[in-house]
Amino acid sequence: MPRKGMRSVFMKSSSPSPSNSPSRSSTIPPLSPRHTFSESLMEENIEIAQSLITKWDSNSQLSEFSNINSLFNGDRSEARQYLNSVKDLQTAMHYFISHNSSSENLVRAQFLMQTAMKRLEKEFYRILSTNRESLDPESVSSRGSTISSLSDFEEDLEDELRTAGESISEVERVSMAAMADLKAIADCMISSGYGKECVKIYKIIRKSIVDEGLYHLGVEKLSLNQVQKMDWNVLELRIKNWLNAVKIAVKTLFYGERILCDHVFSASASIRESCFTEITKEGAMTLFGFPELVAKCKKSSEKMFRTLDLYEAIINLWPEIESIFSYESNSALRTQAINSLVKLGDAVRTMLTDFESSIQKxxxxxxxxxxxxxxxxxxxxxxxxxxxxxxxxxxxxxxxxxxxxxxxxxxxxxxxxxxxxxxxxxxxxxxxxxxxxxxxxxxxxxxxxxxxxxxxxxxxxxxxxxxxxxxxxxxxxxxxNWVAKHEEKVKQYAANYERMGWSKVFSSLPENPKAEISPEQAKSYFKNFNAAFEEAYRKQTSWIVPDPKLRDELKISVARKLVPLYREYYENHRVGLSRECGSESLVRYAPENLNNYLSDLLYGNGGGGSISSSSSSSSSPSRSHGRHGR
Incomplete structure (x- = not known):
């Protein structure tokens, strides 16, 4: 027999019998003690729930302080009783729906449930709005690892807070309590079929917090046209701001919001997803869309490094982005971040190509x-x-x-x-x-x-x-290997400079400086050497080698080849000319002075355009070289 039929039998059997009717015990089966006990227990649940719900009903004249105090302030034991009574009320409603859907107790329970949900909705709003600071994403994200183990709204939460003692701040204590309260209310309302009401409140308040956080970080929705019209100096400042903002937004703002949302709505995966997506979607799309706008602007080499900064920021944050926005409904956000990466990469390749072209052109x-x-x-x-x-x-x-x-x-x-x-x-x-x-x-x-x-x-x-x-x-x-090969190439260029720059000087002296030659030939060699050396000197005092090591290597190399060769010739032929008139003008340089003249070269100062003559017997240079540290 259907259960409804069974209920009708039992309902009829419980009604009074006329005095002339047969004995109840002889005509119908006895009442089920279990059924009577269950029904009375459900009625008792309703009575207990009514006393608490009425007490905190802001529309009830019997309520003493429901408009002044909060159910979740002070002694939280009554809040626990309230939530438990709602659960018991829900159990009673399920019972009467199953056993007697026309019972007045069901109507009464439904009215009480609506009243309780209005109260919990008000409490949910109050906790969210009055704890904006303690529930800000930065505070929540900094405690991400501990929140996952945070107890439900039970007695042991207070034990946890007492155990933590001075190890947590007052803000953290308030935050943990608020999160537990929100989760408890959300669990209760969702299980009672009133999830939409608390979700609506949560979305409105938390979205305003996320939007406000992005605003303070300087994240602004811009169009492509606006970005393209910006001067580079202005756009670069916005890029710098974005680079700072995206780290805080991902690691703090969105991460903290995901933690809070997952905790409060742990009872429903679908609600968690819809809440988090609606709260963060608009701001995240604006944030992750900015790099793509930059990538679409006119390319130039000066923009290369900021473009790489943008690419690097997204690629470094991608694990967090992928984790925080892991819901299917967040796919558009992940796609936007990837699109920005792709466009930035394309921009970098274009700028490298343009850079190469600019060198060639x-x-x-x-x-x-x-x-x-x-x-x-x-x-x-x-x-x-x-x-x-x-x-x-x-x-x-x-x-x-x-x-x-x-x-x-x-x-x-x-x-x-x-x-x-x-x-x-x-x-x-x-x-x-x-x-x-x-x-x-x-x-x-x-x-x-x-x-x-x-x-x-x-x-x-x-x-x-x-x-x-x-x-x-x-x-x-x-x-x-690359460095070694190009250093060798430098040496080749240096050798070619030496060969071409000093060939006339070397060729002005005889191949064998000790060979016997006539005084006239000796005079000719001295004259040729003087002319060639002075010409090289005049040129190369205006030439420059900025690298000190290379400059010294070049001058030392020339000196090692030139000075010994000239000394041999000088010592072998100077004496033969010493008695001739005007020999001082022929033998202008003592070998020991050549190094001093060579030391003047390749500084690019151009000040050594002429050389003062010195006596052949002089052992010191005819000009000052103090400026070069000698």
Whole structure:
């Protein structure tokens, strides 16, 4: 027999019988003691619930202080009783729905339940609104690991707070209590079928907190048109602000909100997801969409490093982004972050291509005075060394962007071919940029009419390139072999400078300085040496070698070859001319003075345009060299 039918039988049997009716015990079965006990227990549950619910009913005239006090302030034992009575009331409602759906007790219980839910809704709002500071995302996120073990709204929460003692601050104590209260109310309302009411309140209040936090971080919704119209200085300031804001927003604001939302609505996965998504979606889309707007702006080399900063920030925060926004309904946010990465990567590749093109298109025809380091060399190498600071990011961006050549290129200009590590792509790319620069410098060396000066120019610029590589992260990308090969190239340029710049001086002396020659020949050699040496001196006092080590190596190399050769000739032929009239003008330089004159060279000061004659017997230079530390 259906249970409804059974209820009708039992209901009829419990009604009074006429006096002339047969004995109850002889005509119908006895009442079920279990049923009577259950029904009376449910009625008792309703009575207990009514006393507490009425007490805290703000619309009831019997309520003494429901509009003044909070159910969850002070002694929280009554709040526990209240929540327990609601659970018991729900049990009673389920019982009467199953056993007697037309019972007045069911109507009474339903009315009490509505009243209780209104009260809990008010309490939920009060706790959220009055604890904005203690429940701010920063406070919640800083305690993320302890919140997961936070007790439900039971007696042991108070035990936890007492046990914690002075180890937690008052703000933390208030926050833990508020979170437990919110979870308890949410659990109660959700299980009672009133989840929508508390969810609506939660979304409104918490979204305002998240939006306010993003506003204070300077996160502003901008259109592509607005970003494109910004001056670079203004946009760069916004990028700097975003780089700071995104770290705080992800690690604190969104993380703290996810923790709080998951804790309060632990009873329902669907509610957790919908709440968190609605609260954070708008702000997160604005935050993660900004880098894409920047990436779509006009590309220029000056924007490269800020673009890399944006890419690096997202890639570093991606594990947190993926974890915090793990819900299916957050897929659009994850997609937005990925889209920003893709667009930023595309922008970096475009700017690298443009940078390479700008090197190749450099058309300046002005030579650097003295063969010094060209401005293009300084600019390109400074740019490349900065790129080296982003090697990990660039390796990620360039992983699927191989460099292709139309014709074979010398291996000496590239890292070792056996290096197939994660940085191989960026290593080859940077080596290629250096090669493009060096090729351009070869063309600029042709602007010098003096071949020796053109070689000095190449030596200076390649030495600058090598120094920049050795003093930066580029060294680890290009490798020791690359450095060694280019240092050898510097030596080749230096040797060519020496050969072309001093060939006339060396050829002005006889191949065998000890060979017997006539006084007239001796005079001729001295005259030729004087003319050649003075010409070289005049030129090379205006030439420059900025690198001290290279400058000293060049002068020492010349001195080691020239001074001994000249000394031999000087000592063998000076005496024969000493008695002739005007020999002082022929023998102008003592061997020991040549080093002093050579020391003046390659500083680019141009002050040594002439040489004062000195006596052949003089053992000291005819001009002061104190400025060079001698």
């Amino acid at each position: 450099d058309s300046s025809k002005t030579s650097v005075p003295g063969g010094g380091v060209h401005p293009l060399t300084r600019y390109v190498m400074n740019y490349i060394t900065f790129l080296g600071d982003y090697s990990e990011i660039l390796a990620d961006i360039m992983a699927d962007w191989p460099l292709t050549f139309q014709s074979p290129l010398p291996e000496s200009y590239f890292p070792s071919s056996d290096d197939d590590g994660p940085f191989s792509a960026i290593s080859v790319r940077l080596a290629w940029l250096v090669l493009v620069l060096l090729c351009k410098l070869d063309g600029k060396a042709e602007l010098y009419k003096d071949v020796a000066l053109s070689y000095l120019f190449l030596a200076n610029n390649l030495q600058y390139v090598v120094n920049k590589v050795q003093s930066s992260n580029i060294k680890f990308l290009l490798g020791d």
